[in-house]
Amino acid sequence: MIQRRSTLSSRKGRLRYLLLHLLSKYMVGCYLCSAPFTESDVPVRTVDLLTEHHIDGNHFNWNKDNIVLTHRKCHKQYHGRNRKES
Ligand SMILES: [Zn+2]
């Protein structure tokens, strides 16, 4: 048996740590509401609250200058409720 669950959660914990480190280092915040991200915005399941937004609207443009982090709720609002975003 592989300890899948614990491996996954420790990986997520590291990711969260890294993300928090980056957030504090670069003082990044939500691109849409411009509130700085805090620890409470970065739960272990990071994907729940934060998402990426492509500035030019082209979701195939993965140029780093085109990608910003936003709150998931701001992102939803920005794109409108009817449009499905992933
Ligand atoms: Zn926001």
Ligand SMILES: [Zn+2]
């Ligand atoms: Zn978007």
